[in-house]
Amino acid sequence: MLRKKCILKIGEEMSKKRLFTTFRIEKQFLNSEVSEEKWNEINNYYKAGILVEGIVISKKRKGFMVYVCRDVKAYLPFYSTGKKNFKQHISQKFEFKIVNIFENKNKEKGILLSLRDI
Numbered sequence: 001m002l003r004k005k006c007i008l009k010i011g012e013e014m015s016k017k018r019l020f021t022t023f024r025i026e027k028q029f030l031n032s033e034v035s036e037e038k039w040n041e042i043n044n045y046y047k048a049g050i051l052v053e054g055i056v057i058s059k060k061r062k063g064f065m066v067y068v069c070r071d072v073k074a075y076l077p078f079y080s081t082g083k084k085n086f087k088q089h090i091s092q093k094f095e096f097k098i099v100n101i102f103e104n105k106n107k108e109k110g111i112l113l114s115l116r117d118i
Contacts, residue, residue, distance in 0.1 A: 034072055034109070038072060039109065041069065042068070042069060042101065042111065045098060051096060051097055052095065052097075053068070053093055053094070053096075054069075054074065055091065055094075056094065057090070059087055062077060063078050064076040066113055068096065068098075074096070074098075074111035075110065076113045076114070079116075080099070080113070080117070081115050083115070094115060096113040097114050098111060098112070098113060099112045099113060099114045100112040
């Protein structure tokens with residue numbers, strides 16, 4: 001499991017419980033074999049605030065696994081879907097906002113997504 005400090009922007013609020021559960025991301029959501037070129041592309045989307053298209057693949061313990069940019073795994077927590085009964089949307093395409101990109105000590109990178117912040 002991964003824990004990471006999150007720096008909030010001015011005006012943003014996040015409860016301690018949500019912050020803790022958000023960054024206890026399981027190993028299955030981390031990417032270790034993604035090209036540097038692909039990470040640069042995703043990082044540019046994140047910095048510019050551009051929405052990325054992704055496909056919801058499966059439901060996991062506290063969120064959903066999503067593939068963005070065709071083959072990069074990302075995590076969409078339940079609380080950031082902004083919809084009820086989101087399970088029915090598995091295998092559908094959506095546009096997501098990248099909320100955070102982080103890296104652990106093993107150089108594995110993860111992406112945190114949101115539908116609510118769009």
